[in-house]
Amino acid sequence: MPSTLASLAITLGLFVLALGLISAGTDQxxxxxxxxxxxxxxxxxxxxxxxxxxxxxxEDS
Amino acid sequence: xxxxxxxxIDLGHWLAAxxxxxxxxxxxxxxxxxxxxxxxxxxxxxxxxxxxxFRAPLETVAVGGAKGIWDxxxxxxxxxPALLLYRVTQRAGAFDALRQGISQFSRNQVFIVLAFGWxxxxxxxxxxxxxxxxxxxxxxxxxxxxxxxxxVAIPLIGHAWANMFGTLAVGWLATLxxxxxxDPTATALQTAALLWIPNLAGAxxxxxxIGRGPxxxxxxxxxxxxxxxxxxxxxLITLWNPVLSTFLASTAALLALYPLSRWKRYAxxxxxxxxxxxxxxxxxxxxxxxxxxGLPLALAPYVVLxxxxxxxxxxxxxxxxxxxxxxxxxxxxxxTGYGVENGAEAPYSPFSPLTHPGAFLxxxxxxxxxxxxxxxxxxxxxxxxxxxxxxxxxAEESIASSVASDAVPSSVAVVSxxxxxxxxxxxxxTEVLALGIEEVAPAFLFAxxxxxxxxxxxxxxxxxxxxxxxxxELQQTVAEAEGLSxxxxxxxxxxxxxxxxxxxxxxxxxxxTTAGIVGEEGTVLRKTxxxxxxxxxxxxxxxxxxx
Numbered sequence: 302m303p304s305t306l307a308s309l310a311i312t313l314g315l316f317v318l319a320l321g322l323i324s325a326g327t328d329q330x331x332x333x334x335x336x337x338x339x340x341x342x343x344x345x346x347x348x349x350x351x352x353x354x355x356x357x358x359x360e361d362s
Numbered sequence: 363x364x365x366x367x368x369x370x371i372d373l374g375h376w377l378a379a380x381x382x383x384x385x386x387x388x389x390x391x392x393x394x395x396x397x398x399x400x401x402x403x404x405x406x407x408x409x410x411x412x413x414x415x416f417r418a419p420l421e422t423v424a425v426g427g428a429k430g431i432w433d434x435x436x437x438x439x440x441x442x443p444a445l446l447l448y449r450v451t452q453r454a455g456a457f458d459a460l461r462q463g464i465s466q467f468s469r470n471q472v473f474i475v476l477a478f479g480w481x482x483x484x485x486x487x488x489x490x491x492x493x494x495x496x497x498x499x500x501x502x503x504x505x506x507x508x509x510x511x512x513x514v515a516i517p518l519i520g521h522a523w524a525n526m527f528g529t530l531a532v533g534w535l536a537t538l539x540x541x542x543x544x545d546p547t548a549t550a551l552q553t554a555a556l557l558w559i560p561n562l563a564g565a566x567x568x569x570x571x572i573g574r575g576p577x578x579x580x581x582x583x584x585x586x587x588x589x590x591x592x593x594x595x596x597x598l599i600t601l602w603n604p605v606l607s608t609f610l611a612s613t614a615a616l617l618a619l620y621p622l623s624r625w626k627r628y629a630x631x632x633x634x635x636x637x638x639x640x641x642x643x644x645x646x647x648x649x650x651x652x653x654x655x656g657l658p659l660a661l662a663p664y665v666v667l668x669x670x671x672x673x674x675x676x677x678x679x680x681x682x683x684x685x686x687x688x689x690x691x692x693x694x695x696x697x698t699g700y701g702v703e704n705g706a707e708a709p710y711s712p713f714s715p716l717t718h719p720g721a722f723l724x725x726x727x728x729x730x731x732x733x734x735x736x737x738x739x740x741x742x743x744x745x746x747x748x749x750x751x752x753x754x755x756x757a758e759e760s761i762a763s764s765v766a767s768d769a770v771p772s773s774v775a776v777v778s779x780x781x782x783x784x785x786x787x788x789x790x791x792t793e794v795l796a797l798g799i800e801e802v803a804p805a806f807l808f809a810x811x812x813x814x815x816x817x818x819x820x821x822x823x824x825x826x827x828x829x830x831x832x833x834x835e836l837q838q839t840v841a842e843a844e845g846l847s848x849x850x851x852x853x854x855x856x857x858x859x860x861x862x863x864x865x866x867x868x869x870x871x872x873x874x875t876t877a878g879i880v881g882e883e884g885t886v887l888r889k890t891x892x893x894x895x896x897x898x899x900x901x902x903x904x905x906x907x908x909x
Contacts, residue, residue, distance in 0.1 A: 305771075306766070306767060306770055306771070309398055309770045309771050309773075309774050310766075310770050312398075312774050313770060313773055313774060313777070316431050316774075316777050317431070319427070319428065319431065320428050320431040320432060320435075320691070321691075323424045323425060323427070323428035323693075324428055324691040324692060324693055326424075326694075327421065327424070327425055327428075327693050327694030327696070328692040328693060328694050328706075328708065329694075330694065332421075335421060335424045335425075336420070336424070338424060338428065339420060339423065339424040339427065342424070342427050342428075342431075342781070343406075345402075346402035346405055346406060346778065346781075347402070348402075349398045349399045349401065349402045349774055349778075350399055350402055350403055352399065353395060353396070353399040
């Protein structure tokens, strides 16, 4: 189980990837790209609350 | 430009649009979730509301989300360098030196806390906004003996008034871009007049936090003199050049600190006794030894920051040349089932990294690191810490690791907040909130509430500029429809956008991170939210006098 800091770093990475995919997808009209980006955005957003709800958020970052 | 003609302006949709904001506030302030945990929930609430109630297709939500991430990167380019500057100065022992050096000028807590939390924070906002005052001043106040929660709340409140015309008036210039004002001079003047309210109210609130009634009474001459320079100076200079108004006024106030520190009233400590909520019980960290560096060297990072900012921002040819480099990403056009359209942008909101405050913070960090390293400050401070605290190796973590530990959680929070804001904007939720107020409020009530719309915008985006970009056109339209003074309503919007920065989650997170109290965002908000609401009420009443 990654540490809290590592988990949040993964979140950031997913957000940045999402940014690129959504930009490319909507600009180029490729639905699969922006949809994948939206999926990464949602996945990244789940990590923080999951840490809270599983009690892992009490660890030092 | 948004076409809001088909938006459902009814109580149900208005309440639905409120859900993301209420969700975030409840999680932070009531349930005390940490910002990186609460932010994503707010983000999901905005997305769900957009999909369910506002007929936003997934692509619209995706574009709103991505633009929010991009907007956040703009702010994170301040966050990470500000944390780097903080860690470099802390590891070199500069904070201890600052505290001991400043105590030679004044041992009066009221003077010192107001000098840093209000005057210096305002000066920093004058030259480098986007949360820089909070990130820089919060740890300074902790080193000066202020309890961490107050060390964050005080600069949040102290710097708010300076947001609109600060950073060389980026908020004002952005407003001029989005609305064609009938009388820009009158609007700027009325804005400066309204901003005097949070300036004065902020200072007295800070004094109250320091030591209740006795501190306020002690601070009265200081506050009136500095406020005259701040508010009066900004008002007068606005007539000539709004761009320089806050910068010049806040610089003059900073210089006025020296003669004020020579006044016996502010050189001597406060009388003992009395409630001092903002001050740590044991005062500043006691250190009988000489600091590892003198006061001038300890102040050097902030001098470098100021000089770097001025060299670029105050010299147009330099700013123009460095501003040639712009970065941005393209986005396609999207719309909702209610006809809210967001056109294609290529690129969306490009920014110039070389003229961004983050660049100046990086320069200040780099120069400071080089100077401190060449003089052996890191080793000397580490050895001092080992000798004092008996730890074998107090600095196991490198500066870079410390910065990452601080910045990553804050970054997740900032991104989440901005995604929430953009999803709400792209789906029309933000407009429904503002238009709903306009629908039900008679003209005089709208005049009172106009600044509240600005506050909401700044809360959502952590930016006076963004709040004005979002709402100025709407405010202008409503002013015309209601027969209100356009200048007064835009001035109210701008002032609301300024004071909303005191409760902006991204600013709060920035402060709790550099003050070392990540997770206490709700506690900080409980200090700044009442202030924001109270000042908003005062600004609303003052707006009535202007319409």
